[in-house]
Amino acid sequence: MLDLQTQRTTPQERDLIARLERLSSSAGSHSPSLTMMQEALPDIDVRIDACYLSNPLATDLFWSHFNSDASKDPRFFMRMLEAYPSQNRIIAERFSHAIAVDPGRIFIANGATEAIQAVLHNYSSHVHVNVPTFSPYYEFATPKHEVTTFQLDQDEDFVLDPERYVQSVKRSGADAAILITPNNPDGYQIPDDHLEWILSQLSDLRTVVVDESFIHFSREAESQRLPTLVGLTDNYPNTTIVKSMSKDFGIAGIRAGYAIMKPSRVNELLDHGYLWNINGLAEYFFSLFSRPEFLDEYRTVLKTYNGYIFEFKLKTSAAGFIRSYPTGANFQLMRITNGMTSELVTTLLLLRHGVYVRNCADKIGLDGEFIRVAIRTEPENALIFQALEDVLA
């Protein structure tokens, strides 16, 4: 890699690369946050965050509602900071109408990661994960846990073969199986009939997690409700739906997510913890859901954004300078085929174009040089594409 660096980079770039490497190694188990990057390396101008996976149109929508509510009442936001938020069950009760799920099945979480931790720590001892995957699903396993993996095949576009998968779960002896659909980082979406068959085969397992955090980007929003797999899993009480709201609603900083599970588990969790786990801003966000006009506007925004995703995918799949995988999510996994490392590509995209993408070098079960690119607004997508072309072609 050093040779390539010397060939393709300027001395100033090499200095920044070294500083960026130091930052990444101190950032913990995930990519450095944008804030961290800007504090540590103020001379890098990050113009587009294509690393974290959020719908920027939805951020604007939230922002406009927040500002409109704040303008009507000067103490609106200050009260949110000062007062204790409502308890978990109260928020679930209000939120349940919007997602048409019984409140007793809803565990409101401080981000989906809190729900993942709660389920793994309380309802599993041996977890079977598909790799590549979202890393908390194995990182949150404690020393008391066993973790086994099912390898997804990049030569088959990461398609999950239902029969091989079910065999693998049963052979592993795991008591918990994790399915993300569309999957992170590759974007493969399990067809409904495959998922249903898998759940029926695993109905004796202690726990099956179906993480639908990216489901809004894969299906047309129906007229009344938002896309969800909840209905599909209703017959399988061992199944937990995990849902991040950071991505589709563009509000990762607020920490809002939830899980749907059988009422006895929700009660076990809430009777002994998670008292005030939802902050005032997140409570406000959950309350926005009870307003039909917010959901209407969100569906419009989602449709526009899903159009951007479609257009971006058209362009990347036709591009000869990189190998892109089919995706049902708002990001695309790409394989670098010109001999450069993912680290060098990531760094040059950042230094030369201010485009921050996810270097997948640390992804277990992903053999080769990969980056993951979040899809954003139309003009940003054009810049991302140009940047990729410039660095790779």
Added chain:
Amino acid sequence: MLDLQTQRTTPQERDLIARLERLSSSAGSHSPSLTMMQEALPDIDVRIDACYLSNPLATDLFWSHFNSDASKDPRFFMRMLEAYPSQNRIIAERFSHAIAVDPGRIFIANGATEAIQAVLHNYSSHVHVNVPTFSPYYEFATPKHEVTTFQLDQDEDFVLDPERYVQSVKRSGADAAILITPNNPDGYQIPDDHLEWILSQLSDLRTVVVDESFIHFSREAESQRLPTLVGLTDNYPNTTIVKSMSKDFGIAGIRAGYAIMKPSRVNELLDHGYLWNINGLAEYFFSLFSRPEFLDEYRTVLKTYNGYIFEFKLKTSAAGFIRSYPTGANFQLMRITNGMTSELVTTLLLLRHGVYVRNCADKIGLDGEFIRVAIRTEPENALIFQALEDVLA
């Protein structure tokens, strides 16, 4: 109680009392939040929140810093909503300088309640709590836990006798002992030499929790640092300091707290969870701490507020219509001595004066009719005192 209600209330008040009772019974294990109350009972004008325990001057201080920072950068707040926050260890690293504690000993929490849950669920199987106490210390015990209690004596002003306490812990067979100082709800502060002796006697216990959430109100802020018991517990690696920041900094809605414990425990917790448990606003709050001018201003505000507390206590201790207990915190426990129930007093304070205080009827280990009154600004304290006098005298 019904007789008293009929004697002392109007029919309209009795209707509101009934609706308030229904609200309280649906609010979960703690008092209904102010937001909940205002939504459910818009005809009650809550003018003073003397139920939740926060320093209102500190809320104003946070608010002014937030607004000043937001005015310099139009995307300041929006970025906080949109971007993933930094991970736990990154925030601990930055925050460690301000509290002069090694970052490896800091567990940054989504409110102190998250820290309490983490410690109880991971480092105890039998908890010994002093009653009355802050209820999560026994509510968070799981069905696998045993809970035993040490009764504080109201006739001795809830003073903790060190020798009797240590004997009680040892006799109980508990592996975890919980000390809150100043204690909630009575405000008794354990003298340093007593606490040190207790810790030395319990150094073989698996876990001792010292909750110092109200410590700022009990001691003079030193010139450089804020009051803390961390130094006192340094020699006892089985001891965990728990610290809420909702009270002293007046920001309960942000959810910010932390615990200080031995590095091996911090690592165990963070290696398998709590990845992004701090929201963007809370991360901003922790970063404010790294600014010496913020801490200087906070100390000034704290001194003024502690003056208000001193004045309020002078008045209540001289009042004949209620029995007030000595307190080292920013609230005062009061015993009703005129035959009215705490429920009736709480309700009349709310209906007639818009003053919301804590009805202590549900507090285990508190025999009699008690309310807990949060101390606020000078004019609010005057109104609270008048309201108490009007309802009780």
